[in-house]
Amino acid sequence: MESGALLVEGLEVVYGRSVRALRGVSLDVPVSGVVAVLGANGAGKSTLLRAVSGTLALHRGAVAAGTIRYASERLAGRDPALIVRAGVVQVPEGRRVFANLSVDENLQAGALSTRGSALIRSNRERVFDLFPVLAERREQRAGLLSGGEQQMLAIGRALMASPRLLLLDEPSLGLAPRMVGRIAGVIREIAAQGVAVLLVEQNVTVALDLAEKAYVLDVGEVRLAGSSADLARTDEVRRLYLGEEETAAPDAASAPARPTPRKPLRRWVG
Ligand SMILES: Nc1ncnc2c1ncn2[C@@H]1O[C@H](COP(=O)(O)OP(=O)(O)OP(=O)(O)O)[C@@H](O)[C@H]1O
Ligand SMILES: [Mg+2]
Numbered sequence: 001m002e003s004g005a006l007l008v009e010g011l012e013v014v015y016g017r018s019v020r021a022l023r024g025v026s027l028d029v030p031v032s033g034v035v036a037v038l039g040a041n042g043a044g045k046s047t048l049l050r051a052v053s054g055t056l057a058l059h060r061g062a063v064a065a066g067t068i069r070y071a072s073e074r075l076a077g078r079d080p081a082l083i084v085r086a087g088v089v090q091v092p093e094g095r096r097v098f099a100n101l102s103v104d105e106n107l108q109a110g111a112l113s114t115r116g117s118a119l120i121r122s123n124r125e126r127v128f129d130l131f132p133v134l135a136e137r138r139e140q141r142a143g144l145l146s147g148g149e150q151q152m153l154a155i156g157r158a159l160m161a162s163p164r165l166l167l168l169d170e171p172s173l174g175l176a177p178r179m180v181g182r183i184a185g186v187i188r189e190i191a192a193q194g195v196a197v198l199l200v201e202q203n204v205t206v207a208l209d210l211a212e213k214a215y216v217l218d219v220g221e222v223r224l225a226g227s228s229a230d231l232a233r234t235d236e237v238r239r240l241y242l243g244e245e246e247t248a249a250p251d252a253a254s255a256p257a258r259p260t261p262r263k264p265l266r267r268w269v270g
Helices: 045-053 080-085 103-110 117-130 132-136 147-159 177-192 204-210 228-233 235-240
Strands: 006-015 019-029 034-038 061-070 088-091 165-169 196-201 213-218 221-227
Touching (some): 019 034, 019 045, 019 221, 045 165, 088 147, 117 177, 147 165, 177 196
Parallel strands (some): 088 165
Antiparallel strands (some): 006 061
């Protein structure tokens, strides 16, 4: 395995005693580039990121089976702060920022595990280069920022921890198309700077555009996996996620109704 890569194998996650949110999930993220995880509400996307970042316990969840390795080290069961120090940093769902703290204070909070004032300074400069609007608003309370600016701050705060693997949970959620485009541009730039990105998205067009490779989760299982280009060509992705109509066969009207075939699991496309 490449050092620095993330390798998840046979991951099972449960919440409480009975809710099994992931079943036998395996995936890998190389040392650089963007990998996307797609799937409908409740598919288990956030659960997967929480398992990697070690934050399942905060949601009463736990890894029941399988392994998560990053740079050849096992992550499951490790303290979340140690996972951050190893370079794996999550931007959680819902762009949570500290509303009563200023932009600067939010960024400072992201640097708690970062050692050395020179590194913290250069991380802050990098954040302000990526998001000039945050530099203009550095004294402002985060709660007063727009939704898109809060998303920028949430990503910026994660960058303060010097990630080598960034876990992004639906960064485009609830944003206007122009802001989605800006955030996508920044994700591309972060990846170009050598940070690997595991991107969870419901906006499939954006995700497949950014990622080289993608996985489709369906009720806790990997249903499809492959290169983004190949996935975008599958009928399933086009119909279910890109909102395209299925082209009916010429004799469809006269054909007898067929029962829905059982979903093939973990089909590789391409
Ligand atoms: N804290 C929790 N306690 C119990 N069940 C949970 C908890 N969090 C998630 N679940 C369940 O686990 C499954 C996967 O949820 P998860 O939040 O990972 O899905 P998701 O793909 O991120 O969905 P969304 O697109 O809505 O964010 C769902 O059935 C959900 O109800
Ligand atoms: Mg989610």
